Amino acid sequence: DTGVSQDPRHKITKRGQNVTFRCDPISEHNRLYWYRQTLGQGPEFLTYFQNEAQLEKSRLLSDRFSAERPKGSFSTLEIQRTEQGDSAMYLCASSLVATADEQFFGPGTRLTVL
Amino acid sequence: KNQVEQSPQSLIILEGKNCTLQCNYTVSPFSNLRWYKQDTGRGPVSLTIMTFSENTKSNGRYTATLDADTKQSSLHITASQLSDSASYICVVISSGTYKYIFGTGTRLKVLA
DSSP states (O other), rough: OSSSEEEOOEEEEEEOOOEEEEEOTTTTEOOOOEEOOTTSSSEEEEEEEEETTTEEOOOTTTEEEEEETTEEEEEEEEEEEOOGGOEEEEEEEEEEEEETTEEEOOOOOEEOOO | OOOOOEESSEEEETOOOOEEEEEEEOOOOOOEEEEEEOOOOSEEEEEEEHHHHHHOOEETEEEEEEETTTTTTEEEEEOOGGOOOOOEEEEEEEETTOOOEEEEEEEEEEEE
């Protein structure tokens, strides 16, 4: 257990529905990252926050995706009008700014879109 | 083209045997290189971290090597155990931005 938690661990939804995932980072970590990992591939960067500010978004993050970290602690990732191609593992990681090269990963949320 | 390439894509070995996984990268400059173990359905867990000036780093039965000149790294697993069955991901952290650049991983299966 790295100290980063994600909820839910698994989500099955029908195409067109909205889903929201939550990530709770290690408490003193001010950076929080979201990644997407499809089967047999390495994780791909989606976005990251420093405190409550979203500093970078990947081009993978389409208009249907939105992430928030309102109080600089936990974060949510919402996917609207889900598509089958959104099926993946969504990983969250956190780090300190001072040691940004050391990210700690959560267990992930596995999304299946039917 | 992925900046971090791993080989083999998958590997099956018998319990007790050794194996070596390869990672070639083109990321430059880089801060450090990490190997992660990812069990099925779980998040990645760090095994080793190496800066560009280090050649070898061990963590129990795991030994990572780095050749910054040829931009190659390897992860050697000694006396494999069934619990070593997992994906092993090479991650290169770019200097300055500290962006993680992931390889596609090697899926290792250890059989009894």
